[in-house]
Amino acid sequence: MSCHRAIFRFAKTFKRPLSIQRCSRRYSQAAISPQVTNAFVEDVRAIVGKSNVSTADAVREQHGHDESYHSVEPPDIVAFAESVEHVSKVASLCNEHGVPLIPFGSGTGLEGGVNALKGGLCLDITKMTNITSVNAEDFDCKVECGVTRVTLNNYLRDTGLWFPIDPGADASLCGMCATSASGTNAVRYGTMRENTMNLEVVLADGRVINTAGPGRRTKKTSAGYNLTNLFVGSEGTLGIITKATLRLHGIPEATISATCTFPDVQSAVDTTVQVLQCGIPIARIEFLDEVSIDACNKYSHLDLKVAPSLFFEFHGAEAGLKNQTEVVEFRWATDIDERNHLWKARHEILYACMALIPGSKPYSTDVCVPISNLPEVIVRTKEMIKEAGIIGPIVGHVGDGNFHVFYPVHSDDHETMKKIKDVSHKMALSSNEIGLEGLSVMRQVKQALDPNGIMNPGKH
Known part of the structure; x- marks a missing residue:
């Protein structure tokens, strides 16, 4: 994929945490929805097997949240599917009885996508592993x-x-x-x-x-x-x-990783654009601001300079990589252990950010813009975070114009939550991204495929 194709494919987009319609259901067995009757539970057991159905509080709680800041919204019943036939029959049963149906995979999401906002049945599909x-x-x-x-x-x-x-x-x-x-x-x-x-x-x-x-x-x-x-x-x-x-x-013949630090965010992101314009076939370009680097050092025991930084990785033939990587000066990580440690730290950044405020959960944003707009957008985002007086580490897959802000926050800290939402809403809104007519078409597609509204309801 060339950088030119990446630029033209991505319009300005922003994916904020799913807008969740909160309901007043309290987490208890007594809160089971009226449509989830004993007869319905028995029908589910007949489909997937008695051992694959649970209404236990602990199992419901486990399936009522992901890794985001959203509070637990448990389903009324959890079923474990072992085949597509199980999934098909459970879906048909839920549709017949008007029972909400929420699929559950690894639960690693950051937007509350698996929360059972209206109760119903959570269908765990992790046993289908072929x-x-x-x-x-x-x-x-x-x-x-x-x-x-x-x-x-x-x-x-x-x-x-x-x-x-x-x-x-x-x-x-x-x-x-x-x-x-x-x-x-x-x-x-x-x-x-x-x-x-x-x-x-x-x-x-x-x-x-x-x-x-x-x-x-x-x-x-x-x-x-x-x-x-x-x-x-x-x-x-x-x-x-x-x-x-x-x-x-x-699998590439050779892999080389490198880091490069900058005096400010503008310089780091400008360099991303310039390197891509040189046509160098880079596999990864990851941006971390100084807040993220500091969090990485503390959590993953690194000694990186606390400054806006780029992490690079080059894939290809060994001889070709040498020519490609002579364009810019880097701190190299050619040793496999050093390279793995570097990228392990990048993968742990979410937990590193949460550790900045012990006991917090992440409020995650996801922004993608044409690469030429990236410097302006990231710099302005940093300014808004500073003006709001909140902690907002910025990381990004900046090679394709994509970056995240991981705000660590306690869900009951209403003042900080309001500031975070204000900054996020200033960045963009779904209606601005897609347009009202586009949203209308999406709703028509939803109505056509799910007329009874059972599929993961309350998410929009």
Whole structure:
């Protein structure tokens, strides 16, 4: 993916934590929704097996939150699916009785996407862990919804292939499809949208579809609408993704990592743009401001200079990498242990930020702009955070114009929460990003595929 394609593909976007319609349900067995009757529970047990159904408080609580700051909103019942047939029959049953249905994968999200805001049934799909095919010659594979990215890459190790999309957490791959995950390697390998070829999806009424056609795994088709990308990013509101056919990539012959510090944010982000304009085939360019670097040093026991920094990684043939990396001066990390430690620290940045305020949870924002707009947007974001007097470490996959602010906050700290939301709303709003007519079309799609509104309700 060239930098020019990346620039034109990304309009200005902002993904704030899901707007959650809070309900007054208290967490207790007594709060079970009226439609979740004993007969309904018995019907679920008949589908998935008695041992795969739980109404225990601890299990409900576990499935009522992710890693975000949102408080627990538990489902009324948790069921564990072991096959697409289980998922299909449970969806059909929920649709018939008007019971909310929330899919649950690894629970590593940061936006409250699995919270059961209106109760209902949480369908845990982590038991579906088969890697059903690997086509090494065609660079693709098919996985069930419980397979995580680390599991897949361990399985692929002897094939010379890997799946490079890396959001940090060991998320489930179908969950990554559902959230349209990006990650540190996006500048070279793209996001889940570019690496998802086909999806098996269970719709609200129990129908099972293959978005590119049964068994299809071609890289291109001109037949009909792009249903695959309709479901990539749908976050369980249109259907439950049960299988994904994914693109694979060759493991690079050589990998070199480097860090580079700057006197200010403007210089760091300007350098990102300039390096990309040189056409250097970089795999990762990660930006961390001085607050993030300080958090990394304390949490991951590093000794990096506390200043705005860029983390680079280059993939390719060993001889070619030497020529590519002579363009800019770096602090190199060619030793595999040093390199792994560096990127481990980057992957732990969320927890490092939370450690800045013990006991806090992250309020995460997700901004993507054309790369030429990146310096202005990040500098202005820093100014707004400083003006508000809050802690807001900034990190970013700046190679494709994407960055995050991880605000550590206690959910009951209403004053700080108001300041965080004020800054976030100044950055952008969904209606500004998509437009009111676009939102109207999205609602029509939702109505067409889920007329009874059972799929992950309360998320918009």
